[in-house]
Amino acid sequence: MQASFSGAALRMARLLKGYSLEEVAVRVGKTRQYISKLEVGSGAPAGELSVALALALDVMPSFFELERSPNAISEEQVHFRRLATTKVSVKQIALAKASMMQCVVSAIESHLQLPPVRIPQFDGAVTAVEIEKAAEHCRQEWGLGLGPISNMTRLAENVGAVVTTFSGVSSEVDALSFVGERPIIVRNDAKESACRQRFDIAHELGHCVMHSGRVTGDRVSESEANRFASAFLVPRAMMLKLFPRSRGTFLDWKGISEFKLTWKVSKAALLYRARQLELISDELYRRGAISLRRGEATREREDDQIPMEQPRLLHRSITLLRERLGITLPVLASQLSVTTELLLDLLNEDIEPAEPDYVPVGGNVIPMARR
Numbered sequence: 001m002q003a004s005f006s007g008a009a010l011r012m013a014r015l016l017k018g019y020s021l022e023e024v025a026v027r028v029g030k031t032r033q034y035i036s037k038l039e040v041g042s043g044a045p046a047g048e049l050s051v052a053l054a055l056a057l058d059v060m061p062s063f064f065e066l067e068r069s070p071n072a073i074s075e076e077q078v079h080f081r082r083l084a085t086t087k088v089s090v091k092q093i094a095l096a097k098a099s100m101m102q103c104v105v106s107a108i109e110s111h112l113q114l115p116p117v118r119i120p121q122f123d124g125a126v127t128a129v130e131i132e133k134a135a136e137h138c139r140q141e142w143g144l145g146l147g148p149i150s151n152m153t154r155l156a157e158n159v160g161a162v163v164t165t166f167s168g169v170s171s172e173v174d175a176l177s178f179v180g181e182r183p184i185i186v187r188n189d190a191k192e193s194a195c196r197q198r199f200d201i202a203h204e205l206g207h208c209v210m211h212s213g214r215v216t217g218d219r220v221s222e223s224e225a226n227r228f229a230s231a232f233l234v235p236r237a238m239m240l241k242l243f244p245r246s247r248g249t250f251l252d253w254k255g256i257s258e259f260k261l262t263w264k265v266s267k268a269a270l271l272y273r274a275r276q277l278e279l280i281s282d283e284l285y286r287r288g289a290i291s292l293r294r295g296e297a298t299r300e301r302e303d304d305q306i307p308m309e310q311p312r313l314l315h316r317s318i319t320l321l322r323e324r325l326g327i328t329l330p331v332l333a334s335q336l337s338v339t340t341e342l343l344l345d346l347l348n349e350d351i352e353p354a355e356p357d358y359v360p361v362g363g364n365v366i367p368m369a370r371r
Helices: 005-017 021-028 033-038 047-057 088-109 128-141 152-158 195-209 219-233 236-242 254-261 267-276 282-295 300-303 314-325 327-333 340-351
Strands: 077-080 162-166 176-180 185-188
Touching: 005 033, 005 088, 005 340, 021 033, 021 047, 033 282, 047 088, 077 088, 077 195, 088 314, 088 327, 088 340, 128 152, 128 195, 128 219, 152 162, 152 195, 162 314, 176 195, 185 195, 185 314, 185 327, 195 236, 219 267, 254 300, 267 282, 267 327, 282 314
Parallel strands: 162 185
Antiparallel strands: 077 176, 176 185
């Protein structure tokens, strides 16, 4: 019997694979009730069963050792923005992947120096004015000026966050972030609009800036993070100065389209921002929103002209570990007590060959390759 067996580690391994209790039980020849007892700490498996569980779940038996098992992340520790139809099981899988990703990042940091975390804290920012000031302060702190942000994903990585996606669940949880020693931001990889992904990352940065240690996911905290994202992507001064004015009772759609292509913010978000700042009336906003819903609800016409942004920090780190230190993926997986296959699944696209950074001339965000 394995005296130091961690039931929580068994549960995490099961969730990382997306298995139910019944599926694990069938794979190791036990009952669902027995696996459940192991997970809650009411027993420990014999040596042979521990090996069988490890084989079934793509981990090593040492993964279940109490002193080596990963620390689980609770829902209260995660800024979790889920879709209305998200199942509880999907949420649990996302939390398990977030816990394991934290272990991966920690293992990488034991060998490499990642960009320092430089995210200001404004825990008391709750009013519209305070949130606008928090967004302006972040731009100033990060040396962005007031112009369009050339690459939102790269910016998040440059200020210390890890940006990634989780295969199988990213599209169902919409977005989430975990603020530990190093923030982790998980994007929705099903979104085909660069503008919407950029807004999601700015939204999660808003949680990191304003909601450290606070349970989020309610309407108030989500509204605050949305306000931060809007103010961060298009500062108030620039909206007042440059947003195309309506022509009588009609929106200047051509001007709004050009504004979108410059700032890489969706037309839907720009209309909402304009209403926030009282640049358009409630009626004009309502009509504009209805017009977008009729043909551009999920994908706007200009989206094809704005390149998607891809995370680079994890890919670059894995490459450096291999090329400079000889630490291959199998070696890193062994350090984490998981199989290479499970690590590959967790890292998802981040280990694929990276495409060159897209950075417009005069961009205000330094690519990772130049760091």
